[in-house]
Amino acid sequence: MASFTFSHIAQFVLPSNIIVSDGLRKPEREWLTFSNKSILARKSDRSPDSVVTSAVTHHAPPVDPSPGKEAGGGGLMSHVAWTSVRQERWEGELVVEGEIPQWLNGTYLRNGPGLWNLGNYKFRHLFDGYATLVKLHFENGQLIAGHRQIESEAYKAAKKNEKICYREFSEAPKPDNFIAYIGDLANLFSGASLTDNANTGVVRLGDGRVVCLTETQKGSILVDPDNLDTLGKFEYSDSIGGLIHSAHPIVTDTDFWTLLPDLMNPGYLVVRMKTGSNERKVIGRVDCRGGPAPGWVHSFPVTEHYVVVPEMPLRYCAQNLLRAEPTPLYKFEWHPDSKGFVHIVCKASGKIVSSVEVPLYVTFHFINAYEETDEDGRVTAVIADCCEHNADTSILEKLRLQNLQSFMGVDELPDARVGRFIIPLDGTPYGKLEAALDPDEHGRGIDMCSINPSYLGKRYRYAYACGARRPCNFPNTLTKVDLLEKKAKNWYDDGSVPSEPFFVARPGATEEDDGVVISMISEVSGGGSAVLLDGKTFEEIARAKFPYGLPYGLHGCWVPKKK
Ligand SMILES: CC(=O)/C=C/C=C(C)/C=C/C1=C(C)CCCC1(C)C
Ligand SMILES: CC(/C=C/C=O)=C\C=C\C=O
Numbered sequence: 056m057a058s059f060t061f062s063h064i065a066q067f068v069l070p071s072n073i074i075v076s077d078g079l080r081k082p083e084r085e086w087l088t089f090s091n092k093s094i095l096a097r098k099s100d101r102s103p104d105s106v107v108t109s110a111v112t113h114h115a116p117p118v119d120p121s122p123g124k125e126a127g128g129g130g131l132m133s134h135v136a137w138t139s140v141r142q143e144r145w146e147g148e149l150v151v152e153g154e155i156p157q158w159l160n161g162t163y164l165r166n167g168p169g170l171w172n173l174g175n176y177k178f179r180h181l182f183d184g185y186a187t188l189v190k191l192h193f194e195n196g197q198l199i200a201g202h203r204q205i206e207s208e209a210y211k212a213a214k215k216n217e218k219i220c221y222r223e224f225s226e227a228p229k230p231d232n233f234i235a236y237i238g239d240l241a242n243l244f245s246g247a248s249l250t251d252n253a254n255t256g257v258v259r260l261g262d263g264r265v266v267c268l269t270e271t272q273k274g275s276i277l278v279d280p281d282n283l284d285t286l287g288k289f290e291y292s293d294s295i296g297g298l299i300h301s302a303h304p305i306v307t308d309t310d311f312w313t314l315l316p317d318l319m320n321p322g323y324l325v326v327r328m329k330t331g332s333n334e335r336k337v338i339g340r341v342d343c344r345g346g347p348a349p350g351w352v353h354s355f356p357v358t359e360h361y362v363v364v365p366e367m368p369l370r371y372c373a374q375n376l377l378r379a380e381p382t383p384l385y386k387f388e389w390h391p392d393s394k395g396f397v398h399i400v401c402k403a404s405g406k407i408v409s410s411v412e413v414p415l416y417v418t419f420h421f422i423n424a425y426e427e428t429d430e431d432g433r434v435t436a437v438i439a440d441c442c443e444h445n446a447d448t449s450i451l452e453k454l455r456l457q458n459l460q461s462f463m464g465v466d467e468l469p470d471a472r473v474g475r476f477i478i479p480l481d482g483t484p485y486g487k488l489e490a491a492l493d494p495d496e497h498g499r500g501i502d503m504c505s506i507n508p509s510y511l512g513k514r515y516r517y518a519y520a521c522g523a524r525r526p527c528n529f530p531n532t533l534t535k536v537d538l539l540e541k542k543a544k545n546w547y548d549d550g551s552v553p554s555e556p557f558f559v560a561r562p563g564a565t566e567e568d569d570g571v572v573i574s575m576i577s578e579v580s581g582g583g584s585a586v587l588l589d590g591k592t593f594e595e596i597a598r599a600k601f602p603y604g605l606p607y608g609l610h611g612c613w614v615p616k617k618k
């Protein structure tokens with residue numbers, strides 16, 4: 056089977072005339088059976104090696120078994136989770152086993168780096184892949200699914216030139232000579248060479264616009280949640296400047312909060328953009344208390360009144376930013392001597408109300424935060440929970456594609472826990488960090504979390520995340536963590552890699568876990584499915600198979616049905 060290259064993309068693109076059999080198009084086309092559901096494709100649209108045929112023949116491996124530069128050494132069959140999606144777009148109805156609740160009406164969107172191959176070259180890190188946006192549209196118990204590559208400048212240039220043209224998470228185009236290198240540096244400072252490959256998350260703003268995001272500000276891309284069209288850049292109309300921001304803004308009906316790390320004068324800007332506007336306003340600023348640069352700020356939490364600004368000892372590194380080749384910690388450096396801090400900024404005044412030293416920590420994802428009050432209603436502390444990797448940076452290395460692709464049954468996933476920060480607001484200089492529950496409850500693996508969004512910034516009880524059933528080299532369960540009882544319920548499907556469990560509340564629900572949890576799984580057989588779990592029992596209630604294998608994806612959002 057040929058490997059997937061950009062020159063093949065044109066062949067692999069399924070035309071928009073591919074529709075489910077229940078559709079109304081004329082049958083001058085051939086029938087192809089995709090997992091019990093038939094779709095139509097024009098015969099002339101199919102290349103002999105196209106995804107259509109390879110996805111249909113379930114005997115053929117849906118992955119490229121040939122050893123690549125970095126992938127799958129020794130002909131090892133790679134899991135479909137770590138294998139590039141084979142076609143640029145697809146849409147069709149999925150057959151549902153089980154039952155989708157009738158109240159679940161809307162679209163779940165999930166973004167992630169689904170394409171890691173460029174010609175003969177393979178990206179080396181999970182986070183480098185070009186963005187693949189997947190949708191699950193639920194309506195009256197039925198499910199229309201699809202995916203589409205996001206048409207970022209970085210993706211279009213790579214497709215045209217069959218090589219990486221912008222600086223991605225771990226790699227950058229190699230300058231041909233010294234003059235080009237100098238030009239490159241200038242482009243880095245202006246931001247021109249940075250990627251806009253919006254492969255990390257997707258958010259629905261309060262005004263209904265849907266934006267795909269990564270950590271570069273220019274990688275904020277508007278998409279159409281129905282047909283997944285790339286609509287263009289989300290342009291920030293202010294003059295705040297800066298090149299990077301947190302990959303995970305906090306989005307509510309009224310606001311969009313984010314943090315902008317300041318690499319020149321180490322610190323963070325706390326910014327807010329009101330719903331309906333493209334203009335961010337600086338609400339406050341936190342100066343770093345340690346190290347030569349701000350800590351990596353992939354995400355952060357908020358409470359009702361405060362923004363929690365983490366200052367992780369895993370800090371941006373100016374030298375590494377300039378390198379074309381990956382370094383052990385990519386664009387970052389571990390500075391245990393610089394200590395770890397958490398700062399609390401008042402949303403209303405922008406003032407820092409607490410800044411404490413905490414034990415060293417490593418986290419990508421904060422889960423939630425809330426305020427602890429005394430009997431007079433005064434806030435005494437902020438509690439902030441995150442998926443914490445025991446202050447061990449090796450998780451970044453574990454997310455190299457070669458490591459992910461070479462699982463041999465040996466347990467390789469470093470331990471992680473629900474890290475709970477307790478940040479006093481009484482001027483005490485130290486905060487605490489402890490495990491919120493025994494990490495064995497979720498197999499000592501935890502990441503890719505969500506909560507019931509109505510509990511954002513409030514005292515809450517349940518978190519949904521990916522956990523571990525060992526041995527594994529990547530989180531392979533879905534886990535519902537009860538932070539009150541300090542227990543977890545785990546869902547496991549042998550050999551599958553599930554993506555972030557996403558909670559959708561039942562309209563009218565009064566209990567925190569009354570709803571469903573959506574995840575997409577990449578299966579050991581090479582297939583891919585959407586799964587629905589009941590929020591309360593955490594039992595699987597429905598599953599629907601895609602006609603092709605799904606690559607791993609990162610974060611999602613819910614777009615409710617238009618009224
Ligand atoms: C997918 C994910 O979780 C993170 C993606 C992060 C990216 C694409 C970061 C890109 C960056 C650059 C291209 C240069 C500047 C530093 C940094 C923000 C790491
Ligand atoms: C996949 C991941 C981080 C994604 C960032 O958006 C972390 C996985 C950690 C494993 O435990």
Ligand SMILES: [Fe+2]
Nearest residue numbers: 302353419610
């Ligand atoms: Fe993330």
